[in-house]
Amino acid sequence: xxxxxxxxxxxxxxxxxxxxxxxxxxxxxxxxxxxxxxxxxxxxxxxxxxxxxxxxxxxxxxxxxxxxxxxxxxxxxxxxxxxxxxxxxxxxxxxxxxxxxxxxxxxxxxxxxxxxxxxxxxxxxxxxxxxxxxxxxxxxxxxxxxxxxxxxxxxxxxxxxxxxxxxxxxxxxxxxxxxxxxxxxxxxxxxxxxxxxxxxxxxxxxxxxxxxxxxxxxxxxxxxxxxxxxxxxxxxxxxxxxxxxxxxxxxxxxxxxxxxxxxxxxxxxxxxxxxxxxxxxxxxxxxxxxxxxxxx
Numbered sequence: 001x002x003x004x005x006x007x008x009x010x011x012x013x014x015x016x017x018x019x020x021x022x023x024x025x026x027x028x029x030x031x032x033x034x035x036x037x038x039x040x041x042x043x044x045x046x047x048x049x050x051x052x053x054x055x056x057x058x059x060x061x062x063x064x065x066x067x068x069x070x071x072x073x074x075x076x077x078x079x080x081x082x083x084x085x086x087x088x089x090x091x092x093x094x095x096x097x098x099x100x101x102x103x104x105x106x107x108x109x110x111x112x113x114x115x116x117x118x119x120x121x122x123x124x125x126x127x128x129x130x131x132x133x134x135x136x137x138x139x140x141x142x143x144x145x146x147x148x149x150x151x152x153x154x155x156x157x158x159x160x161x162x163x164x165x166x167x168x169x170x171x172x173x174x175x176x177x178x179x180x181x182x183x184x185x186x187x188x189x190x191x192x193x194x195x196x197x198x199x200x201x202x203x204x205x206x207x208x209x210x211x212x213x214x215x216x217x218x219x220x221x222x223x224x225x226x227x228x229x230x231x232x233x234x235x236x237x238x239x240x241x242x243x244x245x246x247x248x249x250x251x252x253x254x255x256x257x258x259x260x261x262x263x264x265x266x267x268x269x270x271x272x273x274x275x276x277x278x279x280x281x282x283x284x285x286x287x288x289x290x291x292x293x294x295x296x
Contacts, residue, residue: 003022015172027057029057029137036066038071039071054079060083062154063088066117069084073117073120082124088150146165146199149165149166155199164210167195168199170211170212200219
C-alpha cells in the first residue's frame with residue numbers, strides 16, 4: 001500500500017487542503033475530493049502519477065463540507081462510488097440546500113472558493129455508519145463516528161493509520177501550531193472533546209489530517225489541540241458575556257489567534273496558510289452560534 005498526499009493548492013496557497021490517493025493491492029481509492037475549484041489541480045496531480053479519473057472506483061469523504069467533498073458529485077458522475085456519513089449522504093445527492101446556505105455566507109465568492117458543486121447520483125452514494133467496514137482497492141477502511149466539528153463526520157481507520165478530516169484539527173507542515181476549524185453551524189465543544197479522547201485512545205502509527213498532510217507526532221498535536229477547544233470556546237464566551245458586539249468579537253478572536261501564531265514562531269507565510277485553510281472569522285461565528293444555542 002502506498003499513500004500519496006496531493007496538494008490541491010487551494011486559492012493558490014500550498015499545503016492548505018490535501019486529498020489522499022491510496023494505492024491498494026487491488027486498485028485505487030481517493031480520500032477527500034477537495035472543492036470543485038481545485039478539481040483541475042487534483043486531476044493534473046493524478047495524471048502525473050499515471051492515474052486517470054476512471055481508474056478511481058472508490059472515494060471516501062470524511063464529511064460534506066465543500067473543502068472536503070465539494071467535488072464528490074463530479075467523481076460520482078465519473079462512475080466512482082462515494083462513501084459518506086449517513087447524515088450527510090442526502091446532501092451530496094441533493095446539494096441545493098447546502099449551496100443556498102453557503103451562498104448566504106460567501107456571496108459572490110462561492111465560485112472562486114468552491115467551484116462547481118454537482119449532485120451525486122443516488123445509486124453511486126453509500127451511506128456509512130459508525131463501525132462500517134469499507135472494502136476498497138483491496139483494503140479495509142473502518143469508519144469511526146467523530147462529531148464535534150460536524151455532526152456528519154467520520155475518521156477512516158486503515159490498519160494503524162487514520163484519515164482524520166477535521167476531527168484532529170489543523171496542523172500546517174513546518175511548525176507545531178494546532179488550529180481549530182469551527183465553522184457554523186455544528187461546533188460542539190464537549191462532543192469534540194470526547195472525539196479527541198477517542199482518538200487518543202487509539203494506537204495509530206500516524207494520522208492524515210486534511211489540513212494538512214501526514215502527522216507522525218499526532219499525540220503531541222492532540223495534546224495541544226484538546227485544551228485549545230475549550231480555551232477558544234471560553235475566549236468567545238467571555239466576550240459574549242461582556243456584551244461585545246460580533247464585529248469586535250471577531251476582531252478580538254483573530255488577534256488572539258495571531259498572537260498564538262506569532263508566539264509559536266510562525267512566519268507571515270505560514271500564518272497565511274492557516275488562515276486560508278481556516279478563516280478565523282468563520283470559526284468565531286461557529287463558536288458564537290454554539291454558545292447562543294446552548295443558552296437556549
